[in-house]
Amino acid sequence: MIARISIAFAAALALAACGEDVPEVDTSIYGAGENWDNPGGDWAESHFSRLEGINADNVAELGLAWEYDLGSARVQEATPVVIDGVMFTSGVLGKVYALNAATGEELWTFTPEMDMQIARSICCDWANRGIAVSQGKVIVGAADGMLYALNAESGAVEWSVDTIIDHGRGYTSTGAPELAGNLVVIGNAGAEYDTRGYVTAYHVDDGEEAWRFFTIPHDPAEGAQEHAELDAALETWSEETRWDIGGGGTVWDAITYDPTFDQVIIGTGNGGPYPQAIRSPGGGDNLYLNSLVALDRESGEMNWYLQETPQDNWDLTATQPMLLADMEVDGEQRPVIMHTPKNGFFFVIDRETGKALAANPIVRTNWADGWDLEAGRPNMTLETSDYTNGPQIVFPGSPGARNWYPAAYDPTRNSYFAHVLDMGNLLWLPGPVDNVERQEKFLNAGAAILFTPDLEAAVPTLPPPVREAVENHPQWQWVKDQPFKSELRAIDPMTGETKWAVESLGWQDRHGALATKSGLVFHGNLAGQLFARDSDTGEELWRIDTGSSIMAAPMTYSVDGVQYVAVATGWGGGGWGFVPGYAAAYHKGNRNRLLVFRLGGGEVPIPDDLPALQPADEPPAQYEDATPEMIAMGSGLFTANCSICHSNQPRAPLPDLRRMNSGVHGAFQQIVLEGLLVPNGMPRWDDRLNEDQVKAIHAFLIDSQQSLRARELELQRRGLPLDTQSLTILSNY
DSSP: OHHHHHHHHHHHHHHHTTOOOOOOOOTTSOSBOSOBOSTTSSTTOOOEEOOOSSOTTTGGGEEEEEEEEOSOSSOOOOOOEEETTEEEEEOGGGOEEEEETTTOOEEEEEOOOOOGGGGGGOTTOSOOOOOEEETTEEEEEOTTSEEEEEETTTOOEEEEEEOOSOTTSOOBOOSOOEEETTEEEEOOBOTTTTOBOEEEEEETTTOOEEEEEESSOOOGGGOSOSSTHHHHHHTTSOTTOOTTTOEEOOOOSOEEEETTTTEEEEEOOOEESSOHHHHSTTOOOOTTTTEEEEEETTTOOEEEEEESSSSOOSOOOSOSOEEEEEEEETTEEEEEEEEOOTTSEEEEEETTTOOEEEEEESSOOSSEEEEETTTTEEEEOGGGTOOTTSOEEESSOTTOSSOSSOOEEETTTTEEEEEEEEEOEEEEOSSOSTTOOOOTTSOOOOSEEEEGGGHHHHGGGSOHHHHHHHHTSTTHHHHHHOSEEEEEEEEOTTTOOEEEEEEOSSTTOOOOEEEETTTEEEEEOTTSEEEEEETTTOOEEEEEEOSSOOOSOOEEEEETTEEEEEEEOOOOSTTTTSOOTTSHHHHHOOOOEEEEEEETOBOOOOOOOOOOOOOOOOOOOOOTTOOHHHHHHHHHHHHHHTTTTOOOOTTOSSOOTTSOOHHHHHTHHHHHHHOTTGGGTOOOOTTTOOHHHHHHHHHHHHHHHHHHHHHHHHHHHHTOOSSHHHHHHHHTO
């Protein structure tokens, strides 16, 4: 069978490589068939399959066909691609795997080489969301911004191009490249750092640049804008804009090709810094932040835009996945986009005009109380959401009502299946907005943020002015009544109404979805369970325990008449340093696997539980010259520079630095300043920190380790487990 697959696949590759003519797409066929030819499955990126071999009558017979170890303990967000019996998928930092889709046999792998200093500019773990396949090439964006075209049969690099325009800024790349005819389009991440967003189109055959579209203007003092659309955008930014910080607007995901109108639709990111009072003092809509923008495929010129969240203060990005469809609107079939961005509204948008045909809230919102379809903009309520002059509780929060995890659309049922998160943020300005210093290639968020699930417990510890503002805020009752709701929903696109909902394990339990014509919805959870549900009712029809946390969207394909369901496992993404206790990754580690199921398959090997935590080692003696002020300075430096990776929580993906052994303590300066552990992925910090600052951080960690050890020894004496819950109980004695 392997030989037959190779011959068929080679023939398909040869046909695709015959020239650079724009391939035609049959949009009359909706949903994926035997192949799943891009991370979204079909031309509409619907995460919907026409296959019906697995259905409600036999889904209980699903078992493991094969598994593949992805060789990582970080996040897995990619949905695999399968073409003619060969599976391609990507992993951390842009690693690529080619596998026999029927057996799991490894055909080849590719690991991009990169300077691990890039790790300091990745906000949300080492994610990569997938690959593209065209003209005999597998195309992937690596974390450092290199775009690689690999020979699909061998994995050899056929061409590569650096997509980053300024390596002096915090650009990274985490999204899947998008095929648009004979072009491939890629964006970048880093809006919280010091970047200015853009997307670039390259020719698939040789990697030559075709066009580039910037999502926000540059400083007009530097000369003319790169393209005409930016002249109009410039009028929506204030004269005092902090162009030096960058502005944000990165396109880190959500690039979709619309073959009906031969256009590329991009979703743009948040402003950087978050507070408009810093970024663009005096206001303005700040185009094209948080927008959908349709670009002509051939020229890169703008066809239309829709700004879903003007005047961004809240990280309410529009970079969430889009699904295309033809849908009945007011008795007429219209080509539409279904989009559920972070901002809490479900948009149905005309693909030809960019006009919103429906915009309904699916969670609590107080940055806007509705959407004016005629005016094409929200009814904003800044009096309860603009934190320029004081703290505000804002719904939805920066994790978003929706985020990167894909939804699925079943056109036969007119149902949109998606995980939805209803929660908020407390936001305030931690300091004055004047003369904020740019942090080069580093976080420039500019706002203090506390999520509502943690808010009530944290209120007593807040500074008095912040605490008073919280307790007097109109949304304080929302927080007390329901800090969050996290659930998988079936939604009617035009009304936003929920047909059915299934509660998730917690607010961090977010997951992608797969829908099939046979009436099934597949999804995983952080506890490591994979489910199949009835599309009409949400009833659970099948589940299997895998022992590995699942966030990525499942997919399905067929080889030799056998239907398979595949999903990547691995915890991570935003908030990746804080592993919730209900996650399999907390109890069994974060071993990343690709799991593939078929009817009549076997059991899934379950990883062993991690060893029980033991009390932290006795740290070395504190520095003789350590003072409370020095330790406090170390705490601040640790929070600003280290805590995004080292959360210092039990079972965190990266080492808890309150548990260092004597060898690590002894080499602390060499690790941080000299790059002793660069081969392990730990970057060096001598460009940001000096010896005295590193010493202060070390003093803080020695103090923290001594405190943790004392508390854990007390827990051990009382016979309590060494976990976060027990430590919290102990702190209340």
